[in-house]
Amino acid sequence: MKHILVIDDDPVFRLMLETFLTKNNFLVTSVGTSSDALRTIKKTLFSLCLVDLRLPDINGLELLKEIKNLTPDLPLILMTSFVDVRTAVKAIKSGAYEYITKPVNTDELIIAIQSALKSDNKVSKETPSTEDTSFYHYGRSKSSLETLKAIELVAPTNLSVLINGESGTGKEFAARLIHARSKRNNKPFVAIDCGVLSAELGPSELFGHVKGAFTGAGFDKAGHFELADGGSIFLDEIGNLPMEVQVMLLRVIQERQIRRVGAGKSQEIDVRIIAATNDNLKDSVAKGLFREDLYHRLNEFSVSVPSLRERKEDIEGFILKFMKDANKELGKSIEGFSEEAMDIMVKYSWPGNLRELKNVVKKTVLMTDSTGQSVVSPEIIPYELRVSPGISSENTFGGYDLKAASLKQEREYILSVLEKVKYNKSSAARILNIDRKTLYNKLKLFNIEI
Numbered sequence: 001m002k003h004i005l006v007i008d009d010d011p012v013f014r015l016m017l018e019t020f021l022t023k024n025n026f027l028v029t030s031v032g033t034s035s036d037a038l039r040t041i042k043k044t045l046f047s048l049c050l051v052d053l054r055l056p057d058i059n060g061l062e063l064l065k066e067i068k069n070l071t072p073d074l075p076l077i078l079m080t081s082f083v084d085v086r087t088a089v090k091a092i093k094s095g096a097y098e099y100i101t102k103p104v105n106t107d108e109l110i111i112a113i114q115s116a117l118k119s120d121n122k123v124s125k126e127t128p129s130t131e132d133t134s135f136y137h138y139g140r141s142k143s144s145l146e147t148l149k150a151i152e153l154v155a156p157t158n159l160s161v162l163i164n165g166e167s168g169t170g171k172e173f174a175a176r177l178i179h180a181r182s183k184r185n186n187k188p189f190v191a192i193d194c195g196v197l198s199a200e201l202g203p204s205e206l207f208g209h210v211k212g213a214f215t216g217a218g219f220d221k222a223g224h225f226e227l228a229d230g231g232s233i234f235l236d237e238i239g240n241l242p243m244e245v246q247v248m249l250l251r252v253i254q255e256r257q258i259r260r261v262g263a264g265k266s267q268e269i270d271v272r273i274i275a276a277t278n279d280n281l282k283d284s285v286a287k288g289l290f291r292e293d294l295y296h297r298l299n300e301f302s303v304s305v306p307s308l309r310e311r312k313e314d315i316e317g318f319i320l321k322f323m324k325d326a327n328k329e330l331g332k333s334i335e336g337f338s339e340e341a342m343d344i345m346v347k348y349s350w351p352g353n354l355r356e357l358k359n360v361v362k363k364t365v366l367m368t369d370s371t372g373q374s375v376v377s378p379e380i381i382p383y384e385l386r387v388s389p390g391i392s393s394e395n396t397f398g399g400y401d402l403k404a405a406s407l408k409q410e411r412e413y414i415l416s417v418l419e420k421v422k423y424n425k426s427s428a429a430r431i432l433n434i435d436r437k438t439l440y441n442k443l444k445l446f447n448i449e450i
């Protein structure tokens with residue numbers, strides 16, 4: 001029986017989850033604070049962890065990092081309100097497997113749990129073949145075509161590639177395409193998130209270790225570079241690589257050799273490096289946080305993956321692609337989105353890019369009844385999207401949907417107060433009689449940027 005750890009400070013919600021998960025044949029332990037969570041994780045082997053992003057004693061992202069340090073392979077699913085979607089996107093980068101939004105839809109929860117348990121959710125994933133990317137949709141906008149052209153140009157070479165782009169735009173997808181179109185495509189593609197590599201464990205994760213190299217090194221272990229030999233290694237979030245590990249990586253690139261931690265001898269290695277970042281690495285170089293020599297080694301060729309805002313004309317195509325995938329995965333037969341629903345989707349700003357789009361499409365497919373006229377209607381689309389700027393027609397609020405209408409009013413009222421106080425958030429919060437944190441959350445929810 002799979003053992004799930006639930007971390008949430010709301011006792012009623014915990015009880016509800018416990019009851020639901022137990023009914024679905026899971027063994028459940030639940031805790032209300034992060035300190036209890038960490039203590040429990042040290043003592044028990046869990047198959048999966050459900051984490052609320054807002055806990056009283058620690059920032060959810062910090063907790064994620066601590067859990068990842070303790071148990072890098074434990075799949076984590078975040079539970080968050082829509083207000084937190086941006087944070088959830090960050091959390092995915094820090095190693096969470098998936099996020100689901102509150103109020104939790106139980107069907108969605110079960111699907112997320114099953115798919116997290118199926119995936120090995122290791123720090124690295126190997127793709128030995130091209131299957132992932134052999135049939136793909138890349139969009140037809142000018143910026144998408146430019147990216148695709150760059151990918152196709154560089155793929156057959158052995159150049160190191162640095163992929164830039166916001167979170168969730170498809171940098172890893174681009175890396176997989178590059179590998180798939182290279183001569184190395186019958187060899188492994190190994191992806192690793194540098195954000196989870198600490199200065200202590202990073203060298204052993206990347207380059208392996210020999211038995212007894214450090215406390216806890218009970219056996220010889222190959223690192224990701226060895227696993228990728230002959231193929232490509234994808235170093236995601238390269239900007240997060242600790243300085244000590246940057247030095248070691250540079251040496252490996254220069255010498256084309258690796259040495260397992262604690263080993264006496266080096267070994268030859270043939271790995272193509274594809275790195276990705278959503279920070280401005282040049283800035284990090286200027287600030288002395290990233291080595292300039294390493295930057296140039298990694299950036300022999302650069303590929304920029306555009307945000308969804310820069311390729312709005314592609315949104316519809318991606319929606320249909322993700323809808324088809326979701327139909328297949330969920331056993332549904334949704335045929336499309338109504339015109340109004342599509343309009344909302346296209347106008348939204350998608351801060352989480354393709355990842356957020358894919359998530360929302362999957363959710364709407366799940367919630368749409370596939371009997372009768374199986375088209376996604378506006379009421380199914382999450383409120384956050386419906387109240388975002390640029391969307392104002394009555395229909396986009398689902399016609400008679402009272403909650404969406406009042407959210408719209410709330411947004412307009414907040415904007416008018418902000419204008420009155422010349423965008424001073426403290427004054428606005430005082431007038432609105434809410435605390436600053438609540439105001440910040442509402443600004444995020446309503447996509448109000450000041």
Ligand SMILES: Nc1ncnc2c1ncn2[C@@H]1O[C@H](COP(=O)(O)OP(=O)(O)OP(=O)(O)O)[C@@H](O)[C@H]1O
Nearest residue numbers: 093136137138166167168169170171172173354355
């Ligand atoms: N061209 C594409 N066609 C279909 N799906 C795509 C495409 N590009 C990206 N995706 C999907 O969008 C999601 C986000 O992509 P990916 O993980 O590659 O983004 P990323 O930029 O690497 O994110 P992060 O910065 O958070 O690491 C994934 O589920 C991926 O499969």
